[in-house]
Amino acid sequence: MLPIVAQKEIRERLARQVVEGRVPHAQLFCGPEGCGKLAIALELAQTLLCQHPTDGHACGQCPSCKMAEGWVHPDLHFVFPVIKPSGTSSEITSDYYLKEWREQLRRTLYFDRQDWLKVMGVEKQQSQIPVAESDNILRKLSLTASQGGYKVMLIWLPEQMNVQTANKLLKILEEPPRQTVFLLVCEQPERLLATILSRTQRVDIPPLSTDDVASALVEQQGLQPDDAQRIARQSGGNFIQAMRQTVVNADQGLFFDMFVMLMRLAYQRDIKGIRQWAESVAEWGRERQKDFLQYALRMVRENFMYNFHQPELNYMSQQEADFAVRFARFINERNVIPISEELESCIRDISQNVNARMVFFDFGLKMIVLLIR
Numbered sequence: 319m320l321p322i323v324a325q326k327e328i329r330e331r332l333a334r335q336v337v338e339g340r341v342p343h344a345q346l347f348c349g350p351e352g353c354g355k356l357a358i359a360l361e362l363a364q365t366l367l368c369q370h371p372t373d374g375h376a377c378g379q380c381p382s383c384k385m386a387e388g389w390v391h392p393d394l395h396f397v398f399p400v401i402k403p404s405g406t407s408s409e410i411t412s413d414y415y416l417k418e419w420r421e422q423l424r425r426t427l428y429f430d431r432q433d434w435l436k437v438m439g440v441e442k443q444q445s446q447i448p449v450a451e452s453d454n455i456l457r458k459l460s461l462t463a464s465q466g467g468y469k470v471m472l473i474w475l476p477e478q479m480n481v482q483t484a485n486k487l488l489k490i491l492e493e494p495p496r497q498t499v500f501l502l503v504c505e506q507p508e509r510l511l512a513t514i515l516s517r518t519q520r521v522d523i524p525p526l527s528t529d530d531v532a533s534a535l536v537e538q539q540g541l542q543p544d545d546a547q548r549i550a551r552q553s554g555g556n557f558i559q560a561m562r563q564t565v566v567n568a569d570q571g572l573f574f575d576m577f578v579m580l581m582r583l584a585y586q587r588d589i590k591g592i593r594q595w596a597e598s599v600a601e602w603g604r605e606r607q608k609d610f611l612q613y614a615l616r617m618v619r620e621n622f623m624y625n626f627h628q629p630e631l632n633y634m635s636q637q638e639a640d641f642a643v644r645f646a647r648f649i650n651e652r653n654v655i656p657i658s659e660e661l662e663s664c665i666r667d668i669s670q671n672v673n674a675r676m677v678f679f680d681f682g683l684k685m686i687v688l689l690i691r
Contacts, residue, residue: 320364320427321538322357323557324530328523332362333374341366342519344491344500346476348507349523352556357427358523359472359501366468366499367391382465389420392464397455398474399431399445401438409450428558431475431505447479452486459490459498472501477509484511491517525555539564551633552616569606570635573613578641584685585648592682600674607668607678615661621646622654653691660684 322329335341345362347355361376364386368376376383385391396419397412412419418437422429435445455471463469479487491500491514502518504510531550534557535541541549541564553560576599583591599607620634624646634642649657660681667677 320357320361322361322427323354323534324526325354325358325523328521329358329361330374332358332521333365336362336365336371336374341499343494343498344502344518346502346504346507346510346515346518346520347523348504348520350525350556351430351505352428352553352558352560353523353525354428354557355503355523356429356474359503360423360427363394363470363472363499363501366470367393367465369465369467382467389423393467393469395455395458395469395471396474397447397451397471397476398434399447399478401435401440401443401445403439409448411448411451411454413454426561428561430558433558445478447473447476447483449480449482449486451479452483455487456490459495463497467497469495469498470501471498472503474503476502476504476514477506481511484514488513488517526557527555531555531557531560535560535564545635548633548635565609569609570613573610574637574641576610577614577617580682580685581645581648581689584682584689587686589683592686593679596675596678596682599678602674604668604671604674607674608665611661611665611668615658618649618654618657618661621649625650648689650691653688656691657685657688660688 345359347359349355364376364383365371365374367382367386369380369382370377376386378387382391386394389396396416398415398419400410400412400415402410403414415438422434422437431445435443438445459469459471476484494500500518502514507515507520528547528550531553532543532546535546535549536543539546539561549560549563552563576595580592580595583595599610602610617638620638621642624634624639624642664677664681668674
């Protein structure tokens, strides 16, 4: 079975459709980021390709299931946004990155466009599903299913199709070949053409509950229940964000120490100490630097909320809460927004490869002034 977080009601409804033989030929899976849209669509794909499904679920044992487990089933086709590599003259399709796509699915079924851009080796370019992809889809679906059953075409982020690509798929979406199923996994359905929307049956997937996310973090990531509950509350039902936070959580002790050190140096107006602090943080990798700045943003928010004396609004560890007893009074309605804006500016600068020593030293100097407001 796939490691899918909760969403039992939706999954059982899809399983009943399989049992009753009324699977729509084109379904549009919609929902907020991190709710499990892609994972649920992949589970349905495996079930449709299974040779011996039981109660609407894949058996996990037949040859088709074994191939589907590694995402190499010949009748399971993938389309996703791509970036043309520099130096490549001809237009490419998803097949160019199929090896990387399958490896990503084996790592986790919960990822977003930014994660996928990193896999392709780019972070700032605009990915798309090019017009060449529509011809590729038509060619693949014109072939007979190699296993004699369903053919499944899963399109991830179809909103990134350009108009020409989308228009070329209208006819096959409306009248697909026999036993062909389209599964579209969409983040922004409002960006799809109305003609695409009208040819699909929409499946709305709700955000995960805090308890669902916490349970999954304990079971899948091995977190302690208290840590899992705190991260789950911060994630807002987004399991992708929760998993990212577990990486930050591993660095949380270091981030806490560096945040406390900077606040103390700023309070003491220790310019030399702030410069040394900035040089230390500048030696980290860019992703770690951004994670630290996000952590600092959270600490500013938590300490501001601490002043309202409503514990249910705070998501801090015991160590962070102990620090807030003394520090929270320095974060108030006069400086909470300017500090947050400075941190967001730092994140943008680091993302754009601005010199990290300058970014962090400048922020430290500004904190000298902002802490006394």
